[in-house]
Amino acid sequence: QVTLKESGPALVKPTQTLTLTCTVSGLSLSGTRVSWIRQSPGKALEWLARIDWDDYKFYSASLKTRLTISKDTPKNQVVLTMTNMDPVDTGTYYCAQIGCSGGSCFFDDWGQGALVTVSS
Amino acid sequence: EIVMTQSPATLSVSPGERATLSCRASQSVDSNLAWYQQKPGQAPRLLIYSASTRATGIPARFSGSGSGTEFTLTISSLQSEDFAVYYCQQHTVWPPGYTFGQGTKLEIK
Numbered sequence: 236q237v238t239l240k241e242s243g244p245a246l247v248k249p250t251q252t253l254t255l256t257c258t259v260s261g262l263s264l265s266g267t268r269v270s271w272i273r274q275s276p277g278k279a280l281e282w283l284a285r286i287d288w289d290d291y292k293f294y295s296a297s298l299k300t301r302l303t304i305s306k307d308t309p310k311n312q313v314v315l316t317m318t319n320m321d322p323v324d325t326g327t328y329y330c331a332q333i334g335c336s337g338g339s340c341f342f343d344d345w346g347q348g349a350l351v352t353v354s355s
Numbered sequence: 356e357i358v359m360t361q362s363p364a365t366l367s368v369s370p371g372e373r374a375t376l377s378c379r380a381s382q383s384v385d386s387n388l389a390w391y392q393q394k395p396g397q398a399p400r401l402l403i404y405s406a407s408t409r410a411t412g413i414p415a416r417f418s419g420s421g422s423g424t425e426f427t428l429t430i431s432s433l434q435s436e437d438f439a440v441y442y443c444q445q446h447t448v449w450p451p452g453y454t455f456g457q458g459t460k461l462e463i464k
Contacts (some may be wrong), residue, residue, distance in 0.1 A: 341389035
């Protein structure tokens with residue numbers, strides 16, 4: 236059974252850098268892709284970044300200047316950093332394992348989410 | 356960026372009835388379309404991928420159809436546990452990108 240769990244600060248101040256960690260159990264990062272997705276309160280889902288087993292990285296075009304995704308394969312962890320946090324970045328941040336079928340990829344397993352509030 | 360538009364925003368249906376949710380892409384996404392269910396306080400759950408394939412453990416009352424720009428999620432006979440928010444999501448192969456619709460809230464009539 237695959238499980239993912241997000242961890243990180245619940246509160247950050249404006250202009251600070253957010254660092255979130257996703258700990259994956261049940262499969263190795265050396266054989267999968269993991270993404271970060273966020274959801275502002277009462278709003279839709281927004282894809283942020285993806286890291287592949289071969290360390291290829293991809294980012295949302297609108298946020299790429301602020302995001303960095305990385306992984307620690309021995310620890311089975313994926314880390315997301317987001318710089319220059321703003322109150323509009325308040326929301327729940329999810330990590331999710333990507334599954335693919337043919338050329339179609341989707342978010343197969345999700346973590347429970349980490350609620351991040353940006354406020355001074 | 357491909358924009359996904361879901362309709363209606365809210366759908367009121369009685370238990371036991373059929374629900375039909377729509378999702379439109381601003382340009383063709385072939386069959387690279389997934390559907391998710393989200394209940395309050397929970398993470399989304401994958402229901403359908405590749406437009407019409409049910410994910411593991413998803414009941415047969417959930418079905419997906421469509422290709423190109425028009426997609427439909429049908430729930431054939433609504434159960435109490437099906438009232439939730441549903442999102443569609445497209446996958447752009449290269450460069451990789453993913454966008455979600457704004458969601459349809461399925462509520463009890």
